[in-house]
Amino acid sequence: MAEQQDDPKKLEEFQERIDNGETIEPKDWMPSRYRSQLIRMMSQHAHSEVVGMLPEGNWITRAPSLRRKLILLSKVQDEAGHGLYLYSATETLGASREEVLQQLLEGKAKYSSIFNYPTLSWADVMVIGWLVDGAAIINQTMLARSSYGPYSRAMVRICKEESFHKKQGYEMVATMAQGTPEQQEMVQDAVNRWWWPTMMMFGPHDDDSPNSAELIKWGVKSKTNDELRQSFVDRHVEEAKAVGIEIPDPELEFNEETGHYEFGEIDWDEFWNVVKGNGPMNRERMKAKQEAHENGKWVREAAEEYARKKRLQKEKAS
Ligand code: BYC
Numbered sequence: 364m365a366e367q368q369d370d371p372k373k374l375e376e377f378q379e380r381i382d383n384g385e386t387i388e389p390k391d392w393m394p395s396r397y398r399s400q401l402i403r404m405m406s407q408h409a410h411s412e413v414v415g416m417l418p419e420g421n422w423i424t425r426a427p428s429l430r431r432k433l434i435l436l437s438k439v440q441d442e443a444g445h446g447l448y449l450y451s452a453t454e455t456l457g458a459s460r461e462e463v464l465q466q467l468l469e470g471k472a473k474y475s476s477i478f479n480y481p482t483l484s485w486a487d488v489m490v491i492g493w494l495v496d497g498a499a500i501i502n503q504t505m506l507a508r509s510s511y512g513p514y515s516r517a518m519v520r521i522c523k524e525e526s527f528h529k530k531q532g533y534e535m536v537a538t539m540a541q542g543t544p545e546q547q548e549m550v551q552d553a554v555n556r557w558w559w560p561t562m563m564m565f566g567p568h569d570d571d572s573p574n575s576a577e578l579i580k581w582g583v584k585s586k587t588n589d590e591l592r593q594s595f596v597d598r599h600v601e602e603a604k605a606v607g608i609e610i611p612d613p614e615l616e617f618n619e620e621t622g623h624y625e626f627g628e629i630d631w632d633e634f635w636n637v638v639k640g641n642g643p644m645n646r647e648r649m650k651a652k653q654e655a656h657e658n659g660k661w662v663r664e665a666a667e668e669y670a671r672k673k674r675l676q677k678e679k680a681s
Contacts (some may be wrong), residue, residue, distance in 0.1 A: 369394045381582045386512040389455040397581050400574065401511055402456050404583070406463040409449035410474035414467075414648055416442045418482040419491055427485060434531050435488060441524045448521065452513040468653055476634060477564050479642030486539060486553035492532015494554070494561040494599065500525045501595050502565065510582030533602065540606040547607075554603070555611045562626075563634045565592040596624045 373392055380387065387393055416439050423439065426432035450460045466472035477495055482488065500522060507518035539550040566572055566588040578584040586594075596615075603610050614627035636642065 369396075378580075381510050381580075384582075385510075386515065387510050388512045394581075396577070397583075398456050400578060400581070401514065401583065402453060402458045402463070404574075404578070405449055405453045405456075405514055406458060406466070407473050407475075409446045409453060409463070410467045410472055411478065412442050412449060413446035414474045414478045414652065415495075416446075417648055417651055418478055418480070418644075419488055421482050422485060422488045425485065426488075431535075438492070438528050438531070441528065445517075445521045445524070448517040449514075452517045455513045464656070468649075468656055470640065470649060473638065475564055476637040476642065477560050479637050479644045479648060480557070480560050481644050483556075484549055484553060486549040487557065489532050489535035489539060489550065490553040490557045492528050493536045493602070494532075494557050495564070496525050496528040496532060497599055497602075498561050498564045498595050500529060501591050501598070505584060505586050505591065508585060514583075533606075536608065537606040540608055551608060554608055558611050559629060559633075560637075562592060562595070562629055563637075565589075565595065567631070567634070593623055596626055600624050 374394055377387075377392065377394060377397075387397075419435060419442075420439050423432065423435055426435050450463065453463060454460060463472065467474065477498075482491070503518050503522050503525060507515050507522055509515045509518065536550055536554075539546045569575060569587045569589045572588050575584060575587055579587070600610055600615065612627045614625065616625050617623075618625050637645065640646075
């Protein structure tokens with residue numbers, strides 16, 4: 364889409380505000396490209412939260428105890444809430460919820476690749492909490508300092524909830540890792556399947572990331588995809604060690620000089636294949652979203668009718 368040409372003087376002033384660490388609010392002047400980049404990223408983020416309810420939602424009826432079921436129910440509801448904050452924040456940029464949802468339903472909008480993998484056992488729920496929410500926190504703690512006010516404020520609250528999600532996941536992983544040999548095998552199998560897809564969540568290498576430089580210049584991101592991925596590895600390898608879990612990467616090695624773990628290469632063909640819609644669960648996830656939208660049609664219609672009647676009553680009374 365062709366971007367509108369911005370006034371160079373306004374652009375310069377805008378950049379100064381960003382460089383001074385000021386927050387940009389919805390009614391402030393902003394470059395049209397800043398607006399469209401944010402709409403792209405925030406709406407995709409909102410879609411990721413709501414599509415992300417599906418893999419774990421799959422296990423609510425089969426949770427192993429009432430306590431685990433309550434926690435999982437609450438976590439999945441939190442993800443719906445995150446989607447709602449983010450759709451609202453995106454609306455402040457002039458993109459309506461209907462519009463961005465339509466893009467998702469038509470398969471035109473992206474959402475995080477991670478949610479296109481299946482949850483085959485209860486251990487997958489644990490590992491999603493630990494690794495996927497763990498990765499999300501690293502990315503979102505950065506976004507909580509983003510230059511766009513409504514996005515950064517939504518992130519502060521989301522990060523607090525994600526932090527609980529990660530803790531409950533890690534607690535379950537630690538419990539299973541000390542369980543029977545079968546339980547240990549189950550949790551290790553889940554880690555083996557989720558480790559690499561989680562590494563892909565951070566996006567392509569910096570050299571192959573067309574959006575990063577612009578997002579960093581405008582203070583939306585403050586770290587690159589590779590920097591965030593490195594923080595994820597450094598933190599989670601230590602956590603895995605603490606509970607006796609093995610990371611499925613034969614090239615993983617601590618570099619004493621840099622103080623960081625070095626790791627093997629991601630299978631980028633797999634990543635792009637999933638992003639393009641050909642992952643193991645892409646079609647099923649889209650089908651579930653389309654069906655849910657269709658089944659909810661009467662609720663939307665009833666709510667609109669109720670609002671219309673209320674408006675009429677108000678008009679008559681005044
Ligand atoms: N999956 O230039 P790049 C959660 C796309 S949910 C799919 O590096 P950017 C949770 C990218 O969009 C929270 N697509 O892009 C919920 C771009 O394509 P377009 C998930 C990906 O924006 C339930 C192209 O590749 N977190 O926590 O600089 C249960 C080139 O990439 C992916 C977010 O959504 C991917 N993994 O950086 C549990 C975070 N990676 O759009 C947990 C918000 C890249 O130009 N988003 N692409 O056609 C971001 O931080 C950034 O947008 C990304 C990508 C790091 C994802």
